[in-house]
Amino acid sequence: MYEARERRDAMTKDIFPERYARELEDLLRASERAVAFTGAGVSEESGIPTFRGQEGLWDRYPPYLYANLGGLALLFLARPSRVAAFASNVIASLLDAVPNPCHEVLAGWEAAGRIRGVITQNVDDLHAVAGSRNVCELHGNAFRVRCLRCGSKEKLPRERLQEMSWQLRREKPSRTGLLRLLLDYASRCRDCGGRRRPDVVLFGEGLPAEEWDRAFRWASQADLFLVVGTSALVYPAAVLPRLARESGALVVEVNPEPTPVTALAGLHVPFPAGSFFSLFCARGDP
């Protein structure tokens, strides 16, 4: 494992990434409807752990318990301290993270009209923080809450999340304390007074319809589909690279590891996204 990582790092320092960067620049210049599709790997170099693989989040927190409503309800009843520890760890890593060159370059490309926007599975808000405006958030956004009655959404100030994370750590709350913290954080809907919850999609839940429709349209209209940092294992999002390919797009993948997308890709860039995209910061717009 260590050897493999060393080899990867050595490759990253090699001149080859430049060649891939030049090829991607040429492809972008030639394209008219490019779209980026991102996953947890784009935020790995911002300090947010990915889900799968060694040291992935699901290694420590099995998704059948921590990423679906039934599992979370069971845990909440049986081991509220574990829910509190999970929430405070995840929130802390989201709050500490800042965009890396991949988020920044994608935002710059959108502003320059080189890509239409970003379809992301991430809930970390880093594309928006970097300046991307057309972000299609398939799995929601951890900084937003959604009303369970009328569906209206509101982005809450980061300080509210910070405060909750501190309280989770400080107070090690009981079941009732945990419930009170969560309810205080989400508060009532301004429009209808309904209860609200964090606007993130858990396993077994549907994707937000508008976001999905937009992602589907973008993927089927794209001529270049840039897939960055996703294992492409979670459906329905994982269908998008194939949809784009079958609709005529050239698929380009940036990921140090092969994935199911690799076989569809006209170009596979085998480098970590942050360090690869930093090459474009030095070069300016394609």
Ligand code: OAD
């Ligand atoms: P995964 O954790 O499944 O995959 C992360 C991918 O990023 C892997 O293919 C890694 O090889 C790659 N990777 C790691 N470091 C990288 C780097 N520095 N640069 C580029 N790539 C890197 O994450 P996702 O594919 O995003 O859903 O997972 C999809 C969904 O599964 C998530 O949105 C989440 C999860 O369960 C829900 O919670 C509903």
